[in-house]
Amino acid sequence: MSNATTKRFDTRTLVGVALLTAIVVVLQLLGSFIRFGTFSISLVLMPIVVGAALFGVWAGAWLGLVFAIVVLLQPDTAFFFGISPAGTIITVILKGVLCGACAGLVYKLLSKRFNTVAGVIGAAATAPIVNTGIFLIGCRVFFWDTIKDLAAQNGYGDKTALFLIVVFVGLNFVFEFVVNLVLCPAIVYLIRIGEKSFKKKH
Numbered sequence: 001m002s003n004a005t006t007k008r009f010d011t012r013t014l015v016g017v018a019l020l021t022a023i024v025v026v027l028q029l030l031g032s033f034i035r036f037g038t039f040s041i042s043l044v045l046m047p048i049v050v051g052a053a054l055f056g057v058w059a060g061a062w063l064g065l066v067f068a069i070v071v072l073l074q075p076d077t078a079f080f081f082g083i084s085p086a087g088t089i090i091t092v093i094l095k096g097v098l099c100g101a102c103a104g105l106v107y108k109l110l111s112k113r114f115n116t117v118a119g120v121i122g123a124a125a126t127a128p129i130v131n132t133g134i135f136l137i138g139c140r141v142f143f144w145d146t147i148k149d150l151a152a153q154n155g156y157g158d159k160t161a162l163f164l165i166v167v168f169v170g171l172n173f174v175f176e177f178v179v180n181l182v183l184c185p186a187i188v189y190l191i192r193i194g195e196k197s198f199k200k201k202h
Helices: 003-031 045-055 057-072 075-083 085-113 116-142 144-153 160-182 184-201
Strands: none
Touching: 003 045, 003 057, 045 057, 045 085, 045 116, 045 160, 045 184, 057 075, 057 085, 075 085, 085 116, 116 144, 116 160, 116 184, 144 160, 160 184
């Protein structure tokens, strides 16, 4: 590949990732006003999946990091900051970066092994699972004592895990998971447009 071609490729990649970065910020800010349960939902998983599929694992990780930074600046996160600032930062950053990176990795593996559709479905399912899974692990490691007390105060007794899933995860995860899968056809369409655009340029 010539230097000129590489430059065009790098420019188009940077522009594409920059556009998706802006979309992630806007969607996360809008998502803070939509609630299913105790906390606001994440609407940013679709552009993260698109970015990870089009530009690779690094792009998914970057978009996940941007998502995480916006989450850290939102009011919902104040509850966790009050318990453990370091634990909050670690949990939020890890769940954002890993959900994007894992989505990109799953897409890469499944699209090569099967096809684009399989890759998108796998990536779309992976993003919310990893995002929520890391959140639950973070709660267990950093916030468990506080959550345990809240569970007892709210009539859950020693069923802290049930309280965590019902109150802190609940419909949020279901909504994110279903929306990602429902939007799979749109994600496939966007990825195919992106791939055709790159092929025309090279």
